[in-house]
Amino acid sequence: MQCKTKLIPLALALAFAGAASAQDTIRIGHVAPLSGPNAHLGKDNENGAKMAVDELNAKGITIGGKKVKFELQNEDDASDPKQGTAVAQKLVDAKVKGIIGHLNSGTTVPASRIYAQAGIPQISPSTTLPAYTRQGYKTAFRVVADDGKLGGTLAKYAVQNLKATKIAVIDDRTAYGKGVAEEFAKGIKAAGGSVQIVDKQFTNDKATDFSAILTSIKSKKPDIIFYGGMDAVAGPMLKQMKALGVQAKLMGGDGMCTEALPRLAGDGLLEGNVVCAEAGGVTGAQEKAFEDFRARYKKKYNQDIQLYSPYVYDAVMTMAKAMQDAQSAEPAKYLPALKKVSLQGVTGNIAFDDKGDLKDGALTLFTYKGGKKTKMEVVH
Structure with a gap:
C-alpha cells in the first residue's frame, strides 16, 4: 500500500512533464515528392526544411514566454494530386501548426483548399501556378515569383x-x-x-x-x-x-x-x-548570404543544393518569424503576423502582397557551360 502511494505522485509528475513537453513542441508539416521521378527535388526540399528547423532549435527560440522546439512532420505526395490531398488531410488531423509545401503546382493547389478550411497557414517554396494565390484563401503564401x-x-x-x-x-x-x-x-x-x-x-x-x-x-x-x-x-x-x-x-x-x-x-x-x-535570385551583398547557405548545406549533407532547398529554408524561417512576432504558434493568432512579415532571407527579402504572393519577386536566368549550371542575370 505504501509503495502504491509513492508511485501515484511519480506517475502524475511524469504525465505533467509529458504535457509540458508537448506544449513546447511546435510541429510543422512539410510535403514534397519523396518518391517518383521528382524525388531528388523532394529530398532537396526536405533537407532545406530540416536545416532550418535544426538552426532554429540550436538558437533556442522563445514564443509566448516559453522556449520551444520545432519539429517536422515530413510527408510524401509523389507529385500526385490524389496523394497530395490525402497527406494534406493527414497533416490537418495531426494538428500541425503550419505547412511548408507542396513542391508541385498540381499537388499544392488541391491541397490548399484543405489547409484553408482548417485555417492552417501554408507557404509553398516552389509553386508558380498563378491560380494558387487567386483562390481567395487567406492561408496561401509563396516565396517565389509566379508563372x-x-x-x-x-x-x-x-x-x-x-x-x-x-x-x-x-x-x-x-x-x-x-x-x-x-x-x-x-x-x-x-x-x-x-x-x-x-x-x-x-x-x-x-x-x-x-x-x-x-x-x-x-x-x-x-x-x-x-x-x-x-x-x-x-x-x-x-x-x-x-x-x-x-x-x-x-x-x-x-x-x-x-x-x-x-x-x-x-x-x-x-x-x-x-x-x-x-x-528567385539575389545580387550584390545578398549573394554572400546565399553562398553561405550553399556552403552550410554542402557541409551538412555532403551534396550540392538541387533547386528549391534555399526557398524551403526561407519558408520555414518566415513562418517561425511570424510566430515570434505574434508570440504564438496558434494558426489563427500568427496568420495576421505572417501577412505583415518582413524577413531578409537567403533568397532575398520575404514579404507578401494581399494575395499571398511574394512582393517584388525576382527571377534568375541560367544556362549550362562545362556541364555546370551557370548564372546569366537576375531580373526583377
Whole structure:
C-alpha cells in the first residue's frame, strides 16, 4: 500500500512533464515528392526544411514566454494530386501548426483548399501556378515569383536576346508544365512582330520517348523549343534532340533548371544550348548570404543544393518569424503576423502582397557551360 502511494505522485509528475513537453513542441508539416521521378527535388526540399528547423532549435527560440522546439512532420505526395490531398488531410488531423509545401503546382493547389478550411497557414517554396494565390484563401503564401513573370521573362529573352523567329512549345500536361508553357506563349504573342509559334506538342511527366513529337517539330525548323515540365523529362528530351539532329535551343522554367540536368541529359546537354529561369535570385551583398547557405548545406549533407532547398529554408524561417512576432504558434493568432512579415532571407527579402504572393519577386536566368549550371542575370 505504501509503495502504491509513492508511485501515484511519480506517475502524475511524469504525465505533467509529458504535457509540458508537448506544449513546447511546435510541429510543422512539410510535403514534397519523396518518391517518383521528382524525388531528388523532394529530398532537396526536405533537407532545406530540416536545416532550418535544426538552426532554429540550436538558437533556442522563445514564443509566448516559453522556449520551444520545432519539429517536422515530413510527408510524401509523389507529385500526385490524389496523394497530395490525402497527406494534406493527414497533416490537418495531426494538428500541425503550419505547412511548408507542396513542391508541385498540381499537388499544392488541391491541397490548399484543405489547409484553408482548417485555417492552417501554408507557404509553398516552389509553386508558380498563378491560380494558387487567386483562390481567395487567406492561408496561401509563396516565396517565389509566379508563372506569369517566369514565362513572360523567358519569352522576352527569347525574342530580344536570342532573336528567335520560330518557336515550338511542348508541355507535360501537369498544372505546372501547362501553366508555364501558356504564360510563355502569351509572352511570345505580346512580343508581336515576326515571331511565330510554329508547333505545339504534348507529353506527360513520366514519358521517355519523344521521337514522334521531336520529329514533327524538327520539320518546322524552330530556333527554340520551350518545354514546360521537370528535369526528369527534359534530360532525356535533350538526349533525343541531339540524336535526331534537332537544331534548336531548349528553354524552360525552374522545373528543369536544376543541378541534376547535366546528369539527366548526358551528352545531350550541349554547351550553352539550354536557357532556363529559376524563380528567385539575389545580387550584390545578398549573394554572400546565399553562398553561405550553399556552403552550410554542402557541409551538412555532403551534396550540392538541387533547386528549391534555399526557398524551403526561407519558408520555414518566415513562418517561425511570424510566430515570434505574434508570440504564438496558434494558426489563427500568427496568420495576421505572417501577412505583415518582413524577413531578409537567403533568397532575398520575404514579404507578401494581399494575395499571398511574394512582393517584388525576382527571377534568375541560367544556362549550362562545362556541364555546370551557370548564372546569366537576375531580373526583377
